[in-house]
Amino acid sequence: ETTSYLSAEVAILKDQCWHDQTPFDVYLQCWHNGTFEPVYMIKDERSLKRSCYIRSLESQFHPWSYKPICTETIEVLGDKLCVYTNKSFAFGRGISLFTTPKVAEEFVRLPASQNFTVLTDNSINEYSSRWYTSSLPGRGIGMLAKDRLQHGDRITAYTPVLLAYLEQELPTMEREKYLRVAVNQLPIWTREEFLQLATVYGDERIRVQDIIKANTFELYVGDQNHLAVFPETSRFNHACAPNAQYYLDSELLTHFVHATRPIASDEEIIIAYTSPLSPTSERQKHLSEAFHFTCTCPRCAHSTSSDAVLAQIHSMQSTLNDWSPTSTASPELAETILALYRKEGLEGFLDIPYGFAALTYNAVGDMWNATKYAQLAVEAIFMKDGSWTQNMGIWREMLENPRKHWSWRRRAE
Numbered sequence: 001e002t003t004s005y006l007s008a009e010v011a012i013l014k015d016q017c018w019h020d021q022t023p024f025d026v027y028l029q030c031w032h033n034g035t036f037e038p039v040y041m042i043k044d045e046r047s048l049k050r051s052c053y054i055r056s057l058e059s060q061f062h063p064w065s066y067k068p069i070c071t072e073t074i075e076v077l078g079d080k081l082c083v084y085t086n087k088s089f090a091f092g093r094g095i096s097l098f099t100t101p102k103v104a105e106e107f108v109r110l111p112a113s114q115n116f117t118v119l120t121d122n123s124i125n126e127y128s129s130r131w132y133t134s135s136l137p138g139r140g141i142g143m144l145a146k147d148r149l150q151h152g153d154r155i156t157a158y159t160p161v162l163l164a165y166l167e168q169e170l171p172t173m174e175r176e177k178y179l180r181v182a183v184n185q186l187p188i189w190t191r192e193e194f195l196q197l198a199t200v201y202g203d204e205r206i207r208v209q210d211i212i213k214a215n216t217f218e219l220y221v222g223d224q225n226h227l228a229v230f231p232e233t234s235r236f237n238h239a240c241a242p243n244a245q246y247y248l249d250s251e252l253l254t255h256f257v258h259a260t261r262p263i264a265s266d267e268e269i270i271i272a273y274t275s276p277l278s279p280t281s282e283r284q285k286h287l288s289e290a291f292h293f294t295c296t297c298p299r300c301a302h303s304t305s306s307d308a309v310l311a312q313i314h315s316m317q318s319t320l321n322d323w324s325p326t327s328t329a330s331p332e333l334a335e336t337i338l339a340l341y342r343k344e345g346l347e348g349f350l351d352i353p354y355g356f357a358a359l360t361y362n363a364v365g366d367m368w369n370a371t372k373y374a375q376l377a378v379e380a381i382f383m384k385d386g387s388w389t390q391n392m393g394i395w396r397e398m399l400e401n402p403r404k405h406w407s408w409r410r411r412a413e
């Protein structure tokens with residue numbers, strides 16, 4: 001009895017249909033050859049020429065599309081975990097959570113949940129036309145640049161389709177049962193994208209956890225760490241000298257990726273799965289344990305020289321950190337470190353040497369260069385940590401008034 005047929009304006013967002021009617025589950029159906037067909041995805045304009053109707057069915061579990069399914073109370077967490085799905089989330093992209101009722105409530109209060117236009121206003125979940133995917137020898141599917149990209153260009157910005165509370169309390173098969181419900185309840189297009197993602201073990205019995213293992217990023221929701229899967233973003237492969245950098249925005253619930261140096265047309269766009277500032281053996285250990293592959297990037301292939309450069313960088317940074325009267329820190333040393341980062345292909349991590357350079361120039365009373373590098377540090381931090389990070393404050397403080405900063409002329413004598 002709750003079903004009603006409405007004629008409605010239908011817009012195309014990328015290649016999905018959506019209708020701005022968040023309190024409802026919305027299904028688009030089209031009259032075609034004498035029958036109603038559900039339409040999950042509009043591949044071309046022609047399908048729109050059919051007469052379309054929105055069938056709306058109010059969910060009694062609003063804002064969730066289905067009744068939440070919960071575990072018993074888990075002693076260590078002091079709460080239960082439940083599967084929550086909102087199929088209308090982000091104009092029909094959908095999202096499933098496996099989390100506590102408290103986190104689910106906080107999720108509902110997030111700007112991204114309250115008003116989906118905050119996502120469209122920031123071009124989130126929109127195809128940027130800057131990338132395509134292709135199979136690459138020895139590394140599965142990868143992401144490539146459609147045209148030449150510049151430093152700072154935004155490549156992707158997507159919301160997760162699955163968020164799973166990070167816990168180690170449930171037995172594996174029990175967890176899988178709930179996660180399968182979470183994935184099955186997603187809109188069909190989203191579910192299919194999720195199920196096509198790479199796995200680590202290829203173990204069908206734990207397929208969803210296998211996909212999560214190969215493709216997860218960690219995202220805080222309601223002050224709790226969650227494993228988050230973003231299907232489009234999952235196609236970025238790893239390298240230790242990445243040409244792109246990502247950050248996660250907990251307010252917008254979005255994973256952003258930007259180019260950190262010019263990327264040629266058809267060049268692979270790569271991010272780092274592990275800190276490129278760690279020695280090769282540590283990086284390889286993490287990649288092998290977490291993702292089951294051995295990195296063959298140029299820095300790993302020439303590990304002796306690349307580790308020597310890292311050791312040099314760390315030692316020089318210690319010198320810049322030395323504020324004693326005998327310190328040999330100098331702006332020249334700060335510039336040398338910057339050059340080494342660039343030589344190693346670490347442009348996505350320049351916030352650190354830019355910061356050192358800002359402090360070092362300020363310490364000799366060179367306000368112009370101090371301001372220049374503090375500004376560059378702010379831009380680099382934005383691409384690495386987003387605008388909410390506290391690190392930004394340090395450099396904003398210097399930018400406001402370098403002369404009042406604690407480092408002003410500390411090494412001027």
Ligand SMILES: C[S@@+](CC[C@H](N)C(=O)[O-])C[C@H]1O[C@@H](n2cnc3c(N)ncnc32)[C@H](O)[C@@H]1O
Nearest residue numbers: 139140141198214215234235236237238291293
């Ligand atoms: C998040 S997925 C990346 C996309 C994946 N290649 C695909 O086909 O969907 C992570 C998996 O990609 C593969 N991968 C990523 N970077 C790699 C690299 N540098 N060399 C070899 N395999 C890599 C590994 O199998 C890893 O577990």
